[in-house]
Amino acid sequence: MHDRHSATRTTGQRTIGGTDSGGGVRTGDPGEDTGTPYGRTGGRRRRSAAAAGVSAALVLTAALAGCDSSSESDDGIKTKGAAAKQAPAFVWDRSPGSIAAVGDSITRSFNACSVLSDCPESSWSTGTDSKVRSLALRLIGDAATVSQRTWNYAKTGAEMADIPAQMTQAAARKPELVTVLVGANDACSDSADLMTPVEEYRASFTGALKQLRKVSPKSQVYVSSVPDLKRLWQTGRTDPIGRQIWKLGFCKSMLKDAEDLGPEATARRARVQERVVAYNKVLKEVCATDLRCRYDGGAVFSYAFEGDQLSRWDWFHPSRNGQSRLAEIAYRNITAASVPK
Structure with a gap:
């Protein structure tokens, strides 16, 4: 808290050396939930058109929702749009090693x-x-x-x-x-x-x-x-x-x-x-x-x-x-x- 207007300025030497490796807790990537819809295969032919229609509708809905979705990247920056990906969960490391x-x-x-x-x-x-x-x-x-x-x-x-x-x-x-x-x-x-x-x-x-x-x-x-x-x-x-x-x-x-x-x-x-x-x-x-x-x-x-x-x-x-x-x-x-x- 040294007063910036004090007449005396003293600076100690830095402690330099070694590596910055440590034994902190690391968080994994829980992966992504793509939410990809799927329809049944096989069955009677008269159901196939209906199943295909439902599947297409679900895919379209997911795509539209993706346009408005946002996610937070690993460094905290938020991204939007269809290309946004689910960010890996960040957990505060309570035992940093450097x-x-x-x-x-x-x-x-x-x-x-x-x-x-x-x-x-x-x-x-x-x-x-x-x-x-x-x-x-x-x-x-x-x-x-x-x-x-x-x-x-x-x-x-x-x-x-x-x-x-x-x-x-x-x-x-x-x-x-x-x-x-x-x-x-x-x-x-x-x-x-x-x-x-x-x-x-x-x-x-x-x-x-x-x-x-x-x-x-x-x-x-x-x-x-x-x-x-x-x-x-x-x-x-x-x-x-x-x-x-x-x-x-x-x-x-x-x-x-x-x-x-x-x-x-x-x-x-x-x-x-x-x-x-x-x-x-x-x-x-x-x-x-x-x-x-x-x-x-x-x-x-x-x-x-x-x-x-x-x-x-x-x-x-x-x-x-x-x-x-x-x-x-x-x-x-x-x-x-x-x-x-």
């Missing part, structure tokens, strides 16, 4: 291990830190295997506009799962007027999914909601250390003058809150158009990060404890039998 991550400083685990630096080994998505127990460790196994089957393309300071390029990198690996967590920097700015417009946010996310589908149409996507920045302000504003750190410039649109409860400051924070809610609505709606995309149902937005779940260096980014909570939320939603509400 993961690529895109996003911002949260996924780079900024300020979780040391001040003003990334700590990707503690990332909630692809990290190898046993204390965090990342999503990858929970799904794939030991740290050595995780290192070979995960790739972290997130960048500290990234906004949604940066995600299409990150997604292009992720798609090249053809991972079984891509995790997405981005949006705090779009809302965190020097003023509320500089927040990313909602439609630009939508266009960038839509473009990112298109980039993925061009290269890796069968990759699943897990989308985390944007954290509740107003709750972070409410949690830290009474802490003297947190207030002093925020004066350095973290997320001014929300955290500036943390003790000011006047009408102007209150209205400013309300605008930021409304924008985060709007971003999450976009994530939910766009994800719903992709057959292989699963939104977290607002789970991260609803989670109250506090105390030792926040970095002691900025009272804003998740600590190792907070990263572990993110991993826990993701694992619960990815392994759930149904889509989170």
Whole structure:
């Protein structure tokens, strides 16, 4: 969630290597039901003309119905017309064997291990830190295997506009799962007027999914909601250390003058809150158009990060404890039998 207007930009190294093979569940093709009618053969000759007539009528009816039929292809694209075929049933793979991550400083685990630096080994998505127990460790196994089957393309300071390029990198690996967590920097700015417009946010996310589908149409996507920045302000504003750190410039649109409860400051924070809610609505709606995309149902937005779940260096980014909570939320939603509400 590193403020895009902060003076410091730090980017960790990617974890690259290995293959993207995994042991996820595979769905078969249940085949096609052609619905082809048939008539009886043999019998008395006087029935043959009638049988042929009925058969022809049924064939014509089926053909006409086919002209209006539609089906959904394996990558979620709907097709219409007589040539449309029944799509194979897609079942969400609850145990993907390779993961690529895109996003911002949260996924780079900024300020979780040391001040003003990334700590990707503690990332909630692809990290190898046993204390965090990342999503990858929970799904794939030991740290050595995780290192070979995960790739972290997130960048500290990234906004949604940066995600299409990150997604292009992720798609090249053809991972079984891509995790997405981005949006705090779009809302965190020097003023509320500089927040990313909602439609630009939508266009960038839509473009990112298109980039993925061009290269890796069968990759699943897990989308985390944007954290509740107003709750972070409410949690830290009474802490003297947190207030002093925020004066350095973290997320001014929300955290500036943390003790000011006047009408102007209150209205400013309300605008930021409304924008985060709007971003999450976009994530939910766009994800719903992709057959292989699963939104977290607002789970991260609803989670109250506090105390030792926040970095002691900025009272804003998740600590190792907070990263572990993110991993826990993701694992619960990815392994759930149904889509989170």
